[in-house]
Amino acid sequence: MAVNSRSIKIGVISVLVLAISIGGVLFAGYLLKLDKEIRDRFAGARWALPAQVYAAPQELYVGQGINAHDLVHELQRLGYRQDATLGNTGTYVGGAQHVDLYVRGFDFWDGVQAPERLSVDFSGDLVTALKDLDSSKDLDIVRLDPMLIGSIYPKQGEDRVLIKLSDVPPMLAKGLVAVEDHGFYEHSGISLKAIFRASIANLRAGHVVQGGSTLTQQLIKNFFLSNRQTFTRKINEALMAMLLESHYSKDQILEAYMNEVALGQDGNRAVHGFGLGSHFYFNKPLNELRPQEIALLVGLVKGPTYYNPRRYPKHALARRNLVLSVFRDEGLISDAEYKKDITLPLGVAGGRGGGAERYPAFVDLVKRQLENDYKDEDLTNEGLRIFTTLDPRVQESLENRIVEELPEIEKQRRMKPGTLEGAGVVTSADRGEVLALVGGRDVRFPGFNRALDSRRSIGSLAKPFVYLTALEHPEQYNLETMIDDEPIELRMPGAPVWSPHNYDRKLHGPQHLYNALAHSINLPTVRLGLALGPANVLKTMRQAGYDGDAKALPSIFLGAVDASPLQIAQMYGTLASGGFQSSPSAIREVQTKDGKPLQRFPLQLKQTFAEGPIYLITWAMEKVMTIGTGRSAYTQLSPDTVVAGKSGTTDDYRDSWFAGFGADRVTVVWVGRDDNQSTGLTGSTGALQVWSRVMKDIHVRSIDNVPPPTVEEVQIDPDSGLRADDNCYDAVTVPYLQNSGPQEWAPCSAQANQTQGPMQWLKDIFGH
Amino acid sequence: MAGSQASAGAPVVRSKLIVILLVSLLAACQTTTGTHKVYPGTTGPEAEPLTPPPPAVEAKPIEPPPAPPKPVYPQSASEISGAAVTSLMKKANEYRAAGQPDQAAGVLERALRIEPRNYFVWSALGQAYLAQKNYAQAESVAQKSTALARGNYYVALENWKTIQAARMARGDAAGAALAGAQVASLQAQISGGTP
Numbered sequence: 015m016a017v018n019s020r021s022i023k024i025g026v027i028s029v030l031v032l033a034i035s036i037g038g039v040l041f042a043g044y045l046l047k048l049d050k051e052i053r054d055r056f057a058g059a060r061w062a063l064p065a066q067v068y069a070a071p072q073e074l075y076v077g078q079g080i081n082a083h084d085l086v087h088e089l090q091r092l093g094y095r096q097d098a099t100l101g102n103t104g105t106y107v108g109g110a111q112h113v114d115l116y117v118r119g120f121d122f123w124d125g126v127q128a129p130e131r132l133s134v135d136f137s138g139d140l141v142t143a144l145k146d147l148d149s150s151k152d153l154d155i156v157r158l159d160p161m162l163i164g165s166i167y168p169k170q171g172e173d174r175v176l177i178k179l180s181d182v183p184p185m186l187a188k189g190l191v192a193v194e195d196h197g198f199y200e201h202s203g204i205s206l207k208a209i210f211r212a213s214i215a216n217l218r219a220g221h222v223v224q225g226g227s228t229l230t231q232q233l234i235k236n237f238f239l240s241n242r243q244t245f246t247r248k249i250n251e252a253l254m255a256m257l258l259e260s261h262y263s264k265d266q267i268l269e270a271y272m273n274e275v276a277l278g279q280d281g282n283r284a285v286h287g288f289g290l291g292s293h294f295y296f297n298k299p300l301n302e303l304r305p306q307e308i309a310l311l312v313g314l315v316k317g318p319t320y321y322n323p324r325r326y327p328k329h330a331l332a333r334r335n336l337v338l339s340v341f342r343d344e345g346l347i348s349d350a351e352y353k354k355d356i357t358l359p360l361g362v363a364g365g366r367g368g369g370a371e372r373y374p375a376f377v378d379l380v381k382r383q384l385e386n387d388y389k390d391e392d393l394t395n396e397g398l399r400i401f402t403t404l405d406p407r408v409q410e411s412l413e414n415r416i417v418e419e420l421p422e423i424e425k426q427r428r429m430k431p432g433t434l435e436g437a438g439v440v441t442s443a444d445r446g447e448v449l450a451l452v453g454g455r456d457v458r459f460p461g462f463n464r465a466l467d468s469r470r471s472i473g474s475l476a477k478p479f480v481y482l483t484a485l486e487h488p489e490q491y492n493l494e495t496m497i498d499d500e501p502i503e504l505r506m507p508g509a510p511v512w513s514p515h516n517y518d519r520k521l522h523g524p525q526h527l528y529n530a531l532a533h534s535i536n537l538p539t540v541r542l543g544l545a546l547g548p549a550n551v552l553k554t555m556r557q558a559g560y561d562g563d564a565k566a567l568p569s570i571f572l573g574a575v576d577a578s579p580l581q582i583a584q585m586y587g588t589l590a591s592g593g594f595q596s597s598p599s600a601i602r603e604v605q606t607k608d609g610k611p612l613q614r615f616p617l618q619l620k621q622t623f624a625e626g627p628i629y630l631i632t633w634a635m636e637k638v639m640t641i642g643t644g645r646s647a648y649t650q651l652s653p654d655t656v657v658a659g660k661s662g663t664t665d666d667y668r669d670s671w672f673a674g675f676g677a678d679r680v681t682v683v684w685v686g687r688d689d690n691q692s693t694g695l696t697g698s699t700g701a702l703q704v705w706s707r708v709m710k711d712i713h714v715r716s717i718d719n720v721p722p723p724t725v726e727e728v729q730i731d732p733d734s735g736l737r738a739d740d741n742c743y744d745a746v747t748v749p750y751l752q753n754s755g756p757q758e759w760a761p762c763s764a765q766a767n768q769t770q771g772p773m774q775w776l777k778d779i780f781g782h
Numbered sequence: 783m784a785g786s787q788a789s790a791g792a793p794v795v796r797s798k799l800i801v802i803l804l805v806s807l808l809a810a811c812q813t814t815t816g817t818h819k820v821y822p823g824t825t826g827p828e829a830e831p832l833t834p835p836p837p838a839v840e841a842k843p844i845e846p847p848p849a850p851p852k853p854v855y856p857q858s859a860s861e862i863s864g865a866a867v868t869s870l871m872k873k874a875n876e877y878r879a880a881g882q883p884d885q886a887a888g889v890l891e892r893a894l895r896i897e898p899r900n901y902f903v904w905s906a907l908g909q910a911y912l913a914q915k916n917y918a919q920a921e922s923v924a925q926k927s928t929a930l931a932r933g934n935y936y937v938a939l940e941n942w943k944t945i946q947a948a949r950m951a952r953g954d955a956a957g958a959a960l961a962g963a964q965v966a967s968l969q970a971q972i973s974g975g976t977p
Contacts (some may be wrong), residue, residue: 621926
């Protein structure tokens with residue numbers, strides 16, 4: 015038996031040794047596998063970096079039309095704070111006619127704007143001096159840092175703004191270590207002391223109140239593992255933490271942690287890292303945070319949901335103040351600072367994520383335009399910097415006016431609040447940059463984008479293209495041509511007789527061409543359109559930029575054409591820019607994440623109309639504003655601001671449009687109902703109310719009526735339509751394409767009274 | 783129909799020319815002359831064919847200014863530009879001299895956002911596009927400059943040179959010759975004032 019038991023013992027030991035050896039080999043293999051995973055994850059492209067989308071930067075230069083109040087408003091939008099000492103970038107001090115600021119540095123496409131203290135003088139609405147505050151040198155032009163307006167992250171995805179440890183305020187790094195892992199710089203990945211301390215605390219409390227995880231373990235958890243609290247996971251976590259520590263320095267690990275940690279949730283978007291956290295909660299870069307703001311972010315690490323400062327401000331405040339007390343104990347702030355800081359409000363920027371995600375409709379357009387050139391992964395992973403055309407000041411006006419005017423109209427018309435919807439676009443006249451875009455009255459909601467996707471009948475917005483088609487034929491038509499206003503019936507195959515009528519159901523007798531447009535009279539328009547032919551009118555629309563599938567039928571003369579507000583902005587932009595078509599663009603430049611130029615989106619122009627006819631139609635559209643359906647705009651605009659436009663009303667008052675332009679801006683506004691029911695609004699009573707207020711807010715520049723060489727301005731007598739001179743009492747100046755104006759003199763003129771023949775005036779000049 | 787009657791009186795005092803115009807208009811719209819007419823059922827253009835519209839790009843001969851004395855046109859950008867735009871144009875020139883036309887174009891576009899109708903900037907942008915071998919845009923932008931310059935032959939001359947070079951580079955010899963004729967005519971106009 016002894017032998018037996020001995021041999022069994024030996025056998026057992028052998029098996030055990032073998033098992034341990036095999037286990038050891040397996041374990042070693044396992045460790046190697048973990049090690050590889052960690053190194054791959056850590057050394058490789060660590061994060062998918064969403065593209066960052068920026069608004070257009072605010073320029074500052076002498077002669078610019080901005081006042082001190084508006085500049086301060088702009089600075090506040092960028093998260094600059096008032097500080098009389100200008101102690102840090104992102105600060106300003108403002109007076110009535112003067113603003114000093116410490117502009118942030120920024121890498122622009124075409125050069126670097128260095129951080130710089132500036133002094134700006136104003137005289138009313140004008141910048142009169144721009145100097146470097148330190149050297150007192152005059153500066154020609156300065157750009158403020160552009161506002162971060164969004165990012166392009168994958169669905170259900172993580173969003174982050176990458177930071178380097180060297181850019182992080184020391185208080186944040188030290189404070190984070192003090193609060194989350196006091197022994198971080200001593201331990202080797204795991205801290206037995208911390209685990210022991212946590213276990214005691216948890217036993218005392220009877221439930222989990224403290225975690226014993228080091229920052230390294232937390233990082234591993236976020237990098238690789240699920241949130242399940244299992245024993246194997248804990249073991250894995252500890253092993254990987256030690257492996258990580260063996261490969262990388264404490265600073266590398268801390269930097270990775272600061273970029274990885276989850277700090278909040280914004281709809282589908284997970285806010286990761288302190289870089290984005292700073293923008294998300296305080297709308298400014300990390301290096302400008304003050305102690306109480308740093309404390310709030312550090313406090314959020316423990317639980318971004320429970321301590322969400324927007325949702326649970328009381329939880330957040332208590333947590334922040336606790337963190338501030340740790341800062342004090344660590345000597346990061348003095349006792350006096352502590353006492354002051356805990357009395358301060360949270361100071362979290364309002365709205366959906368402050369600066370980011372403010373302009374969902376515009377960012378939607380940016381994404382669509384990028385999709386032509388970039389793959390999805392490039393946009394969500396590569397950290398590209400996208401510089402857009404959005405002008406936050408213009409956007410603010412368009413948003414405010416739509417949000418304010420729709421309830422006003424509903425009230426006047428006794429509609430149920432919320433009945434009306436609205437959309438609008440503002441573009442730059444000469445090159446079609448989209449400066450502002452609103453897709454619905456809930457301007458922060460990324461839902462149905464009416465400015466791009468709602469295709470509604472354009473109604474009388476089509477008329478300028480009918481009249482422009484006519485004016486391209488100076489041998490037949492000019493602005494003074496008379497057109498009958500008489501009933502018309504049109505029989506189309508397989509369709510009921512079409513008998514359009516005027517909006518007021520009246521007939522007004524023969525109309526001057528420009529007047530028929532100004533008052534938006536339907537029957538002369540249809541008559542003219544029929545003479546020109548629907549195919550020619552449609553061609554004009556296409557030359558202006560229309561790219562829909564409307565058929566060349568007479569109903570297009572009255573706007574049986576569906577288009578989005580953005581398409582209308584393009585079509586009217588062609589008129590506004592003197593006949594040069596450009597497609598609406600929302601992007602200027604793209605940089606790599608390191609600030610290297612990647613792609614520029616240069617302007618794209620094409621002349622599709624001669625300047626002469628465009629000058630004439632613009633003149634007629636100015637009449638819309640002074641004597642026609644747009645004249646109520648001048649309750650808002652100054653009478654010396656020349657603008658051109660056109661109202662659009664569709665059948666049964668379903669859509670209320672207004673589209674028009676000054677010298678520099680094209681604005682299109684649509685008001686209607688999503689269910690396409692009647693609103694009872696015309697273009698003038700609905701959309702124009704928004705349009706004219708936006709044009710006032712953005713200080714639209716007056717159209718400069720200098721005729722092109724192909725146009726001559728002729729004084730005519732409105733009664734006879736013939737040439738007038740100083741003897742004619744109410745002569746008016748009308749532009750004609752060269753040699754198409756009247757040649758004979760009106761009865762009121764001196765020439766007509768002196769001479770016999772119609773050509774006498776010529777003899778008067780040359781004959782004697 | 784009071785309005786109709788009031789207007790109906792007007793044609794009586796209208797001259798023959800307007801009557802002729804009206805007649806020609808009505809002739810052009812034969813199908814619309816009668817009031818309350820029921821139109822035949824076609825979907826195509828109803829009217830007689832129109833004369834083709836003038837080409838979008840008017841290759842009109844450059845005409846001399848209508849009356850002496852000749853208008854005085856600015857010859858350099860600084861005459862019509864603010865300090866900011868002047869500074870940006872200088873920077874653009876530096877980029878072009880350094881063989882970076884893309885950067886130059888970017889800076890000029892920035893200048894255009896400040897002064898969108900500054901035809902000197904548009905003209906320089908045309909030259910920058912030419913240097914980038916973006917010939918279609920070089921020509922369009924040069925045309926835009928000429929349109930905004932409203933008769934300034936100094937600027938028009940530079941723009942036609944750009945257009946001539948762009949057409950040449952694209953292999954459009956005939957188009958380049960037309961542009962060359964414009965250049966010659968403008969040069970004559972500037973130097974001699976001969977019409």
